Amino acid sequence: MNNPGVVAGRGRELYAGRSREQREAERRDRIVAAAVHLFATRDYDEVTVADVCAAAKVSKRYFYHHFTDRADLLFRVHTEQNAWLLAALVAAGPPRGSLEELVTPVMATLARMLRDHPERARVIYINAPRMEVRRRGLLHEEAVLLGDLILRTGGTPVDQRLFERAVLALVAGVTELIIEWVMQDFAEPAEELAGHLTTIAVSMLAGVPVVPEPA
Numbered sequence: 467m468n469n470p471g472v473v474a475g476r477g478r479e480l481y482a483g484r485s486r487e488q489r490e491a492e493r494r495d496r497i498v499a500a501a502v503h504l505f506a507t508r509d510y511d512e513v514t515v516a517d518v519c520a521a522a523k524v525s526k527r528y529f530y531h532h533f534t535d536r537a538d539l540l541f542r543v544h545t546e547q548n549a550w551l552l553a554a555l556v557a558a559g560p561p562r563g564s565l566e567e568l569v570t571p572v573m574a575t576l577a578r579m580l581r582d583h584p585e586r587a588r589v590i591y592i593n594a595p596r597m598e599v600r601r602r603g604l605l606h607e608e609a610v611l612l613g614d615l616i617l618r619t620g621g622t623p624v625d626q627r628l629f630e631r632a633v634l635a636l637v638a639g640v641t642e643l644i645i646e647w648v649m650q651d652f653a654e655p656a657e658e659l660a661g662h663l664t665t666i667a668v669s670m671l672a673g674v675p676v677v678p679e680p681a
Contacts, residue, residue: 494532496522501543505593506585510540541600547590548604552611554579559615566668568618573663577656580644584652591645605641609634616671624675632674636667 484492500521504513515536519529533539558575559568580587613633623629640663647659 490528490531493522493524493528497524497529497532497539498543498546501539502547502585502589505540505543506588508593510593515539544589544600547586550586551576551579551590552608556611556615559618562618562620565616565619565671566664568615569667569671570660570664572612572615573660573667574657576640576644577660577663580648581652581656584648587644587648591641591648605634605637609637612637617676619676621676621678624677629674629676632671636670639666639670 497518500518501513504517504521513536515526515529518536518539519526522529529539533542554575555572558571560571580590609630613630616633617623643659643663647654
């Protein structure tokens, strides 16, 4: 006798109106959401695969369908949370403008998103141990992103290496300030932090010579 919850759907088996691929994607989303919460609220060594599965309401079989082990889960979760944040920052930057006009909405978006998603903020900036190499790589990725944003002001750096180092130094400094803010449980208003970050960014980068594009 056929299971009433299972129907044929164009060569795919549907259960409760969802395909196998949809169900797998939903389970993976639950695993990632559970991992974000657990990694944000506990030390890495205190979180087990069993804990993640219990919180996500999935069996270990489904966990290992998507992830090799706990370390793989942490790496992928950290990577995906960073991608989520960077995509929003790229979208926040206007196509053209002065240095301040470009930096202001990006810093405002950064502070607001971290404030509104504190668990994601902790996973990205704090509770991801054994990720130092990954962190350094991300700093360079973020510096490239910010450098591309800044060049929307129009022009070419007189000294490309100086420009790259200034942007990397800015990203590293901003990261440390965010870590401090997150560890203080977001006590300072996001708008105040964003304003300070904007002022710091404009002050640091205004001194890096850029040749304007011909009118």
